[in-house]
Amino acid sequence: MTEPLEQMIRREGGRVLATLVRLVGDIDLAEDAVQDAVVAALRRWPTDGVPNNPPAWLTTAARNRALDVLRREAKRTAKESDARLLDDVLISINEATTDSMVRDDLLRLVFTCCHPALALEARLALTLRTLCRMNTAEIAAVFIVPESTIGQRISRAKKKIATARIPYRVPADHELPDRLPAVLQVVHALVTVGHHSPAGNLDARADLASEGLRLARLLTELMPDEPECTGLLALALVTHARRASRRDAAGEVILLADQDRSRWDRAQIAEAAATLDAAVRLHRPGRYQVEAAIACLHGTAVSFEDTDWSQIASLYATLELFTPTAVVRVNRAVAVAHAQGAAVGLSLLDNLGEADLAVIDDWHLLWSTRAELLARLGEVDAAVAAFDRALECSPNDSDRRFLLRRREVVATERREAS
Amino acid sequence: MPRYAALIYEAAATAGTGTPEDWAKVMAEYTDFGATAGAAGVIGGGEALQPTGTATTVRVMGGAKGGEVVTADGPFAETKEVLGGFYLLDCSDLDEALKWAAQIPGAWYGKVEVRPVIDFSQGM
Incomplete structure (x- = not known):
């Protein structure tokens, strides 16, 4: 099997799954159906050729498969509720799927998998499983936990979605301030773990970072008016652009000061800066825009010495307003040390409060x-x-x-x- | 007549994770209690709750109405707060239940745990 075909199927799989969940109203059934469709595609496309519209082919194959299962279930149980579900599905399946429906399907899946009533680790596992189409073994390799742990996280999350009735819908605009952070946190974690995680398989982490970037792009496409979404995309881009220089051939960490800047992806850094500009023009600042601004200043500096440290120090002061954490305060102290001297930076560390020290001692x-x-x-x-x-x-x-x-x-x- | 709430605390084993035989035994005991106390006319209402794995805890920051709503997975972890009361909310989904829960004063004076009630008519 050629790798590109599998990659393409994986890329489209999230969209197909999102539509299937809307059609059948059940993540497990939708997943099984999409999986069967993918297996069929991998078997037939290499000999029959790739269809003109692969996602449409996959969606049709998956919904036929889901219908078979529902028909069998309705017959077996003879339960009225199963027959009614089959009717509902038959009705919704006959409606044509438009682009805006696909967009809403994806958003629904994003907001369900990243619902704040699910713990971050459950959100991460579920998002990777559904939207990124990673299997439990791949997810386990990234987080360095047993495969069974990931399996339990996912099944527990699905059970909670079903039992507590976490709805499958796009939140209204006024709900976004409460709902969006839980989504962005997942993407931010993918980017962070993918690029900075100290352990785990390097290839698996590189994949994770790419998935984080892909999801950030998708979210920005789906919610172009949300500056924090766009800001997070800028952050993901500039982080990704510097990936080749972060470790040496032996996998050892290289400090920013010692990184070979000629290995940075200048085009991607420029894209990050332009993306950040677009976010800032919406005039609703937030932590991810500030983090992206800091990362872009590093990305566009000709050398470590040439970095605009006073600007970075003042951005950290702004970041502290949005995320007043001990870690941010330490990072700010580093920037201040470069801008105003090591003694000033050190005094900031000396002045960390007891509450901070309790967290980071x-x-x-x-x-x-x-x-x-x-x-x-x-x-x-x-x-x-x-x-x-x-x-x-x-x-x-x-x-x-x-x-x-x-x-x-x-x-x-x-x-x-x- | 004074009213009392009887709040049931039990090990997770009896809350749906035991064997079907264990579960049947517990159910029979509750049915038995329901029949006896029901005949005596003392039961004003009651529900069985889904396991704590389905729980969501809501808190309103800042100690006053209108603060930021923080939603977290999991049951209320007992600290210095004590159970002060409960509402039964009829809502179409978790989002609606959480919206109402965040308006209960307890959400800013403490925390409010939201857990679905078991619907025995849907089978287990």
């Missing part, structure tokens, strides 16, 4: 950030001690090697200086 990046700032101020002993503290936070293997390398460099500089 065992976060190795807090301590490695402190170590780097101390090193720049020439406080080598304190810097080495901070690296040691970072190493006590049980970072993953790759981060541990990185911290040991940095600790060695800082300690060596002192020996050379003395």
